[in-house]
Amino acid sequence: RTKNSREPNMSIRLRDLIKAVRGAKTAAEERSIIQKEAAQLRTEFSKDSPVHRQRNIAKLLYMNTLGYPTKWGQMECIKLIASPNYLDKRIGYLSLNILLDENQEVLMLATHQIKTDLRHANKFIAGLALCTLGNIASEQICRDCAPEIEQLLTEDHVDPYIRKKAILCAVKIVRKVPDLVDSFVSSLKGLLQDADHGVLITTITFMIELCKLEDQQHKKLFQQKYVGGLVRILRNIHKSGYAPEYDVGGIADPFLQVKILKLLRLLGADSKEVSDRVNEVLAMIATNTDTLRNVGNSILYECVSTIMNIQSDQDLRVMAINTLGKFLSNKDNNIRYVALFTLCGVVDVDTEAVQRDRGKIVDCLKDSDRSIRRRALHLIYSLVDDSNVRNLVRELLAVLLKADLEFRAELTAKLCYVSQKYAPSPSWLVDTLLKIMAIAGEYVPEQFQNHLIGTITRHADLHAYAVQKMYTSLTADLSQDSLNQVSAWCLGEYGDLLVNTQPTENGEVVSPQDIIEILEKILLRVGTSLVTKEYILTALFKLSSRVPSMEGEIVRLISLYKANYNVELQQRACEYLAFFNSDPAKRQQILEKLPPIPEPTDKEAYSAFNGKSETETKRGAVSVGAVSDAPAGGAILNLLGNVPAAGAAGGSNIINLFDTSAPATPSDSSADLLGLFTPSTPSSNLGGLGGLQLGGLMGGFGSPAPVGGPLGGMPLGGNPLGGMNFGAPLGGAPLGSPFGAPLGGAPLGAPLGAPLGAPLGAPLGGAPLGGAPLGGAPAQQGGIPPFPAFQNSDLSVVFTFRKPNPSSPHLTHITLNVNNLSSAQFDNFVFQAAPPRHAKYALESASSASVAPGGTLTQGIKASNTSYGEKKLSMKLKISYTVRGQPVDIEHIIKEFPAGM
Numbered sequence: 001r002t003k004n005s006r007e008p009n010m011s012i013r014l015r016d017l018i019k020a021v022r023g024a025k026t027a028a029e030e031r032s033i034i035q036k037e038a039a040q041l042r043t044e045f046s047k048d049s050p051v052h053r054q055r056n057i058a059k060l061l062y063m064n065t066l067g068y069p070t071k072w073g074q075m076e077c078i079k080l081i082a083s084p085n086y087l088d089k090r091i092g093y094l095s096l097n098i099l100l101d102e103n104q105e106v107l108m109l110a111t112h113q114i115k116t117d118l119r120h121a122n123k124f125i126a127g128l129a130l131c132t133l134g135n136i137a138s139e140q141i142c143r144d145c146a147p148e149i150e151q152l153l154t155e156d157h158v159d160p161y162i163r164k165k166a167i168l169c170a171v172k173i174v175r176k177v178p179d180l181v182d183s184f185v186s187s188l189k190g191l192l193q194d195a196d197h198g199v200l201i202t203t204i205t206f207m208i209e210l211c212k213l214e215d216q217q218h219k220k221l222f223q224q225k226y227v228g229g230l231v232r233i234l235r236n237i238h239k240s241g242y243a244p245e246y247d248v249g250g251i252a253d254p255f256l257q258v259k260i261l262k263l264l265r266l267l268g269a270d271s272k273e274v275s276d277r278v279n280e281v282l283a284m285i286a287t288n289t290d291t292l293r294n295v296g297n298s299i300l301y302e303c304v305s306t307i308m309n310i311q312s313d314q315d316l317r318v319m320a321i322n323t324l325g326k327f328l329s330n331k332d333n334n335i336r337y338v339a340l341f342t343l344c345g346v347v348d349v350d351t352e353a354v355q356r357d358r359g360k361i362v363d364c365l366k367d368s369d370r371s372i373r374r375r376a377l378h379l380i381y382s383l384v385d386d387s388n389v390r391n392l393v394r395e396l397l398a399v400l401l402k403a404d405l406e407f408r409a410e411l412t413a414k415l416c417y418v419s420q421k422y423a424p425s426p427s428w429l430v431d432t433l434l435k436i437m438a439i440a441g442e443y444v445p446e447q448f449q450n451h452l453i454g455t456i457t458r459h460a461d462l463h464a465y466a467v468q469k470m471y472t473s474l475t476a477d478l479s480q481d482s483l484n485q486v487s488a489w490c491l492g493e494y495g496d497l498l499v500n501t502q503p504t505e506n507g508e509v510v511s512p513q514d515i516i517e518i519l520e521k522i523l524l525r526v527g528t529s530l531v532t533k534e535y536i537l538t539a540l541f542k543l544s545s546r547v548p549s550m551e552g553e554i555v556r557l558i559s560l561y562k563a564n565y566n567v568e569l570q571q572r573a574c575e576y577l578a579f580f581n582s583d584p585a586k587r588q589q590i591l592e593k594l595p596p597i598p599e600p601t602d603k604e605a606y607s608a609f610n611g612k613s614e615t616e617t618k619r620g621a622v623s624v625g626a627v628s629d630a631p632a633g634g635a636i637l638n639l640l641g642n643v644p645a646a647g648a649a650g651g652s653n654i655i656n657l658f659d660t661s662a663p664a665t666p667s668d669s670s671a672d673l674l675g676l677f678t679p680s681t682p683s684s685n686l687g688g689l690g691g692l693q694l695g696g697l698m699g700g701f702g703s704p705a706p707v708g709g710p711l712g713g714m715p716l717g718g719n720p721l722g723g724m725n726f727g728a729p730l731g732g733a734p735l736g737s738p739f740g741a742p743l744g745g746a747p748l749g750a751p752l753g754a755p756l757g758a759p760l761g762a763p764l765g766g767a768p769l770g771g772a773p774l775g776g777a778p779a780q781q782g783g784i785p786p787f788p789a790f791q792n793s794d795l796s797v798v799f800t801f802r803k804p805n806p807s808s809p810h811l812t813h814i815t816l817n818v819n820n821l822s823s824a825q826f827d828n829f830v831f832q833a834a835p836p837r838h839a840k841y842a843l844e845s846a847s848s849a850s851v852a853p854g855g856t857l858t859q860g861i862k863a864s865n866t867s868y869g870e871k872k873l874s875m876k877l878k879i880s881y882t883v884r885g886q887p888v889d890i891e892h893i894i895k896e897f898p899a900g901m
């Protein structure tokens with residue numbers, strides 16, 4: 001026969017199979033080759049001939065790497081390991097590790113051969129059996145082979161090559177069968193005295209595994225008996241001379257040093273005695289290790305981690321932090337990232353020591369590597385306090401000027417937060433937030449705009465100062481929407497203070513015409529958003545009472561939008577123009593300046609940013625106490641119909657929009673500011689404004705509709721930031737409904753930032769003027785308190801409850817409130833809920849598919865408990881979303897809801 005000839009029905013060699021597969025031009029041709037060879041292999045396996053079994057199994061492994069099924073050849077692998085030939089055993093054990101796993105019952109057939117090979121005279125065959133046992137052994141195989149492993153650990157004549165593999169098999173056995181751990185612990189003393197470093201490394205790995213067990217008795221044993229030996233090994237490694245078999249980059253066995261340091265970190269975390277015994281050797285390693293090589297840096301990193309995680313001396317901690325500071329100067333990005341990551345964990349332990357490297361950390365914000373910039377930002381964010389806020393914010397502003405677009409959002413949000421939290425003075429806060437808005441206004445979260453407005457209203461000395469600063473900023477740049485919105489609100493509220501007062505920073509004296517012109521530029525600018533235009537229209541309307549001399553120009557500008565394509569702008573313009581036809585004294589009284597907005601408590605003020613509010617804030621209703629704080633003579637809307645409409649205390653009459661039983665007849669005519677209350681006009685149909693039907697202004701919409709829908713929802717036009725909306729019906733008007741319901745939405749005096757449908761006088765995101773702080777927990781409704789369902793480092797989930805019908809207690813409306821606690825946006829948000837057998841859930845649409853950093857998403861759930869009074873509701877929830885393109889899935893089980901569900 002020739003060299004390449006083969007017998008009939010004999011499969012080809014492995015190299016020929018690889019060559020044929022690589023030569024296939026199509027996937028179908030490759031499948032054909034594999035199918036033919038698989039059929040040939042089945043034929044040869046059926047003959048049970050050992051002649052070419054090794055080669056056939058090798059081809060079977062190759063087919064498996066290509067993704068083809070090979071379960072039909074598993075028995076041949078077990079037959080192959082029974083061969084006395086080492087080459088056959090090598091292929092056989094390799095195929096066992098690749099083609100089988102610990103969950104397959106056929107593996108039990110190999111137990112006897114593995115036990116036999118563990119005691120084989122050839123150390124390489126024994127090594128193959130040990131590797132297989134460590135990789136795919138099931139619980140039963142671990143129990144069967146444990147005695148052989150114990151013998152290999154205790155016998156003196158065992159080769160180190162075998163012993164180190166046996167120790168790793170002991171780790172596998174302990175993980176699978178923790179009950180057998182005691183049979184291996186007695187051999188640790190002898191193993192720690194072994195001269196072979198491979199045995200020492202695996203022994204320490206085994207000890208680390210025992211320290212992680214729930215039963216801490218072995219950890220206590222190590223703390224009492226083995227700490228001294230571990231310290232001695234570390235000291236000997238540093239004092240020993242050059243050993244070529246263990247030298248790596250001029251450092252003696254860094255792998256063993258790292259393992260020992262990890263074990264000492266576990267042993268010293270909760271023991272002062274152990275920490276005192278290792279302080280000296282840790283100081284020696286931190287001082288004597290060479291930092292010019294990456295190997296030395298890896299040891300120093302483990303040493304620093306150990307120092308910071310045990311109860312070490314203060315001087316030693318300072319030395320560790322200084323070592324991390326040196327890492328920040330390294331040119332290797334990996335070392336700098338490791339240093340920043342470690343400093344983030346120790347900044348709370350010793351902030352002053354970390355402050356010394358503040359300049360290096362700020363320099364990392366300018367690094368080209370995105371991960372280093374983000375980690376440095378997190379660290380800087382942790383370093384800011386009352387003593388250094390001025391310097392750090394100034395440095396961060398310089399970084400913000402040159403920051404990449406992808407980095408600006410996170411940097412801007414954190415800059416706003418630290419400026420707000422640690423502001424040394426209100427004027428400094430105004431200056432800083434205006435600078436941030438001028439640089440990166442499109443990234444400033446809405447809550448900080450609201451906070452800035454609230455700060456200005458609470459400090460009368462800031463009114464003129466703030467409007468001057470804002471006017472100057474607007475003259476320089478009109479492209480930042482957040483700056484335009486805040487400035488428009490302040491100019492509308494305090495624009496009269498800017499006129500004929502001290503010159504601006506540029507030495508310019510501002511006239512009423514200048515204010516109207518700057519607002520007109522923003523209004524007519526091509527890039528101005530719809531929300532900003534709503535701000536401008538409302539500001540112009542307010543200025544009509546602040547600077548009466550410009551009323552004609554104001555009417556002209558507002559008139560430009562009475563036929564605008566956007567229904568919200570059109571509605572605002574028409575309703576504002578209608579006020580100019582009413583009594584000027586009434587309009588003047590309606591447009592009085594807002595009282596100071598109450599200052600939130602520290603924890604509640606920032607809950608919108610970090611999602612951590614420990615006190616509950618009621619934001620769903622206006623209390624009677626809030627009414628008494630209103631200016632005397634001002635008409636106040638009783639949106640819920642729970643306060644008498646006539647005879648309110650302090651002369652503040654209440655307009656009850658929901659009481660349809662009788663016409664409203666206030667006792668004090670000063671409350672009838674708009675001419676709404678005539679004997680012929682019931683409160684259930686408030687379509688008139690001093691005899692003028694606003695619905696008729698729009699044309700073609702018919703007669704005014706009654707106001708009686710439930711409070712909530714977004715009025716027509718989608719006003720996300722609020723402002724003044726006089727005509728939107730409560731609960732939102734559908735397209736095509738009349739616009740005759742006056743004073744629907746936010747009140748005239750509310751700053752732009754309160755959502756429409758919020759309670760009266762609820763500037764800055766819906767907090768009532770009566771004193772409820774900002775950013776609190778959702779409102780408690782129906783007598784059932786809010787229920788915190790889930791929280792991790794990225795988000796929190798809180799349920800609020802409402803009983804829609806008192807006669808049907810088994811029905812509950814649940815509102816899901818998801819707070820984004822992270823610094824990244826959540827996209828593609830999906831919430832799913834599975835009820836128990838005795839309940840049904842109907843999910844409503846979520847308020848949004850995305851949640852911005854510090855933002856909140858809401859979603860309604862209609863729950864029906866058919867076993868009400870006997871069984872409580874429970875829920876299995878699943879939350880899915882993406883963060884920076886990476887999918888995140890969260891599953892959680894709520895075993896029991898509060899009582900009353």
